Amino acid sequence: MAEALQHVRWGIVGPGGIAHRFAEQLPHSATGRLVAVASRDAERARAFAAEFESEPGGIRIHESYDALFADPDVDAVYISTVHTQHVRLTIQALDAGKHVVCEKPLSIDHAGAMAVVEAARRNGRYLAEAYMYRFHPQIVRLAELIADGAIGEVQHVDASFAFRADLPAEHRLMNPELAGGGILDVGGYPVSAARWVAGAAIGERFADPVSLTAKGEVGDTGVDEWATASLVFASGITAHVTCGVRLEDDNRIVVAGSKGRIVVPQPWIPSPTEPSYLELSRTDGTETISIEPAWQYALQADAVAEYAAQGQSPNIGWADSLGNARVLDQWRAAIGLEYPFEAATANIPPASGHAPRRRADATMRYGRIIPGLEKDVSRLVMGVDNQTTLGHASAMFDDFVERGGNAFDTAYIYGGGSMERLLGQWVANRGLRDDVVIIGKGAHTPHCDPESIVRQLDETLERLQTDHLDLYLMHRDNEQIPVGEFVDVLDEQTRAGRIRAFGGSNWSIQRYEEALAYADANGKQRFSALSDHFGLAHALDVPWAGCRHVTDVEDREWLERTGTTLLPWSSQARGFFARADRADTSDAELVRCYYSDDNFERLARARQLAAELGVAPTAIALAYVLAQTFPTFPLFGPRSIEETRTSMAGLDVTLTDEQVRWLDLRA
Missing domain, CATH: 3.40.50.720 (NAD(P)-binding Rossmann-like Domain)
Structure with a gap:
């Protein structure tokens, strides 16, 4: 160390x-x-x-x-x-x-x-x-008592931090433009304490709740004046937390267990010069545990010196703060509190304070191989289907750009159109339309017909606040309609400047070839890309009706022979390389689509190579897709910046042809 x-x-x-x-x-x-x-x-x-x-x-x-x-x-x-x-x-x-x-x-x-x-x-x-307060000896002692079983099995936690303040509307606590109210100012204390206790009960630093319900009062001020929440943890422990800026409370922590309870009377701001204490009550009596006084702000400062090399203290680490923030988000959402600057149409600034730009250490690679699209396209394409709010989308998209990404994949049906709106608002806020590649999809079953393409494209462009898509993909095929009718309407939209290039998602190779032949015979623009499932794990089935995969040997040979640009979805096999286990069949979709002897052998080889190269097996799976002899631009859909970072580690892995063949059981 x-x-x-x-x-x-x-x-x-x-x-x-x-x-x-x-x-x-x-x-x-x-x-x-x-x-x-x-x-x-x-x-x-x-x-x-x-x-x-x-x-x-x-x-x-x-x-x-x-x-x-x-x-x-x-x-x-x-x-x-x-x-x-x-x-x-x-x-x-x-x-x-x-x-x-x-x-x-x-x-x-x-x-x-x-x-x-x-x-x-x-x-x-x-x-x-x-x-x-996490650095004060009384809280450390509380965790020790719980871990040692002093009150048996922990069952419930009550924690509160609330006060009454008569303040003017412009005061930060009463101002929604400054994120006022109780939840963000003091609500994090009882939430973090409940998570700390729930963690100590299972031998961890903290635990995150699996469900939350809440009540609260958002007054004329536009901020939460008081609020309560009920939390349930996977262990079965429950918690009730309270906060407020116009409501007095006891401001204490009470932990109830199967054999007693512990009360912390002054958990948040104990005296730095007088002893604090814990009240331990059991059936055999009550004990007052005295804690030596401590300067908790000083202890907090000393943790910087002690843990500077690690970057975080075990008393309040990064994952702990991320979990707490997630619960506070849920608490505010449960009582309907959204600040004006969080609206889906707001101009949310970059977290860093400056426009996102590729960092010097970015390792993103690019290609320019889609006919009609005169832009460098990042080899990884971020899927726009896992963003919850404009704030979340902005953080994810800004981070992707800073890592060198510039291509985004969305669809007419994602979130009922909300995903297109989030992407469009972010692009408008950042002024990046000429710098990014927007891939849009439409014509999903049951609206897979030429008329729906035009109608949906109108809405898509309006949602995205742009006059064109860089690449348009039909989200599904409808084999009851002659392929030429689709080529005609897509060519028409291209000539009108509303799309630059087009292709098919979840199209069979046979229909894709028919579309190319029709375009060549009739002087129309050709399909430029195919977006089917492809990856190291061969698909036994597909997760959704109407999907197509090109993981069979004959499919790969066609892709190599024709040099077709592939935008594969689920290139990391929907978590197979992260969590697949023969003994775990709880994920029926994963079992149905990927559980086979050959795929588990591929997983074993990916793990072996990952250990040798010092990366995760998911990075090997992504590197495999990037290493194909035909052009690939994998789609990936991270839900957090951490998922983006770990996935993109695959860019730093260069596989030899021999390794590619070995991973796929061909050598």
């Missing part, structure tokens, strides 16, 4: 109330020293520095956040601005090489939290969400 840092020079961004607490306790840290402060209000920064400096000029004053991030004498930054600035400032600090502790919430949503965590990983810097 790398050595811990001996000294950490701190800068504070946003000298507000919570920053005062951090600065007051930092002198009790074994490693930290405050050296700089930045504020948009210079007078406020000077007053803050004067309050905490040990000698005149001991704390430098920066009149901009960028200036503090550029300060070579600052090692770590404590960010305590309003919620809506957390993501941008944290990423900028990480990109500047600083370690970061950011006030909670790390982001207003899970999407922003993903972007922040990825920035920490990319820069090799420490990142923590400032849940300082």
Whole structure:
């Protein structure tokens, strides 16, 4: 393990109330020293520095956040601005090489939290969400008692953090434009505590709930003034959490088990100078467990020094913060709270604060082999069918562009049209229409006919806020209609400039060849690409009616002979290379489509090669598709930035022809 840092020079961004607490306790840290402060209000920064400096000029004053991030004498930054600035400032600090502790919430949503965590990983810097209570010995002791079975099997957790504040509408807590309200300001505390307890009960650092129901009051302010939520965990543990900014509560944690209960009377802000305590009650009596006083903000700061090399502390790690953000998203959604800047038509800015652009370390490869499409196309195409909100889509798409991606695959039917709208709004927000390749699909069964192509294309272009698609694919074929009728209408749309090139998705090779022959005989534009299932795992069946695969030996020979451009979907076999197990037949679709002796042998070989190359088997599966002798542009549909990163590792694997044949049992 790398050595811990001996000294950490701190800068504070946003000298507000919570920053005062951090600065007051930092002198009790074994490693930290405050050296700089930045504020948009210079007078406020000077007053803050004067309050905490040990000698005149001991704390430098920066009149901009960028200036503090550029300060070579600052090692770590404590960010305590309003919620809506957390993501941008944290990423900028990480990109500047600083370690970061950011006030909670790390982001207003899970999407922003993903972007922040990825920035920490990319820069090799420490990142923590400032849940300082997680470092206090009383919470550590609580987890130990639970893990040791002090109250038997944990059954239920009650946790609350609520207060009554009579504040003006413009105050950050009452302002929806600043992500005000209780859930984001204090609701994360009881949620994180419930997840901490549920994790300790099963020997883990945390656990995520499998379901959530909630009630709350969104007042005239447009923010949640109080809210409650009920959580259920996979272990069977339940939790009830409460928060509010216009409602007083006990503000404690109560853990009930089969043999007793534990109460934490002051879980969030215990006295740093007086002992705190836990109340342990069982059938044989009640015990008060005294905990030595501790400076929890100082302990939080010392964790940066101790875990700088690892990038995260076990007390509050990246996955923990991501899970907490996801629950807060669900809580807000359950009570119908959406901030104005989150709307599906909003101009959501990039998380980094600047327009997305390919990073210097991106390894994306490109091809320009689709006739009629005079653009470089990234060899990986992001599927636009797993995005939940514009915020989520923006984070995913921005990250893909920064990794060198520029091609997006969507369809008329995805999300009832919502996926096309999300992609179109993101493209418009970023001004990237000329830089990206949009692949659209239409004419899905039962509306697979020439008239539906034109009608649906009208709607698709309107949703996408563009006048053309770079590539249009028929989503299905209708073999009851002569192929020439489809070629005629697609050629007509091409000549009208509404599509640049076209092809077929889930078309048979026979019908595809018929379409080419008709186009050649009648002076029409040809099909440019085929999008069927293809991958290392050979398909025994297809997941949806009307789908086609080209994984058989004869199919591959045709693709190699003709050089047809293939945009394969499910190139990683819908999770087969990530989680397939002969003994696990719980996923009926995976079993039906891929469980065979030959495919399990392919999986074994992929795992063997993955171990040799230091990558995941899914990366080998993707590298196999990219290594074909015919042009391939695999579609993939990540749900998180982490899934994007791990999938794209396949770009860095170059397989030899011998390895390709060996993986596919041909050598």
